[in-house]
Amino acid sequence: MAKTVPALSVDLFEVDRLRLTEVEAPRLSSDDAAARDRVWDEAVRANPSLFDGPVVACAGLEWEGPRSLVLLWARVTYRHYALRRVAGNSSWLPSLFVNVVQPTADARVLVGRMSPSTAAPGRWQLPGGSVEPPEEGAALDEDALRRHAARELAEETGVDLSSSELVLWAVTRGEHRSIGFTFLASPRPASLLGERFEAVTRSEHAQGRKPELDRFAFVGSPAELAALDGPRVDYLDPIVRRHARESLRRDT
16 A cells, blocks of 8 residues: 655755855864764764765755745755754755656656665655765756756666757755755656666676665656655655646647
């Protein structure tokens, strides 16, 4: 029986122009830093695969015109997000991530289930991951996000494509005010997508690594999404709903 997932409020923005500006991360008090470190250390003891690598957080959103978004970002590490679990704390910044809507030729969407070794085991989501800060001298812009999304798609599903094939399709804001950049890929046969996923999974196991996703499925409607066994990330419902609606319009 499918697990009931409570409805969460997710904002879905259509953005034609995106500009990203770096700012300094807010300074934490000594008490906040100590609480952050305590919660992070507890999480690592529970899941030793967690690592405190560099990531990008959202420091603010501003609209400078219709469908024209300015996003302020700051450099933090994964440890920063432990502040979400500190009661009463409001000094944390939302996370930033990219993901990809990879449709099949019959208008379904590829979704994957996070493996037990990840921070969200068993959760269904689109292929993607947290945004990492650019190297020294490089820019964090829409092209950089597009390249990162293409890399995540290849690593998690084996679908290797040029970043130029991806189109910024939506920006979401959901749980913890986290911001997601959703890119749309061109449709591919479901059989090919299945073969690529199985191949990359075998390769990861052969090299002694655990894949990010341990299962995949194709969903074409909210009803099919609800039938998945396990929890799912909050943005998945509105994304699948929008894709099904647009596919229906193209077919009529």
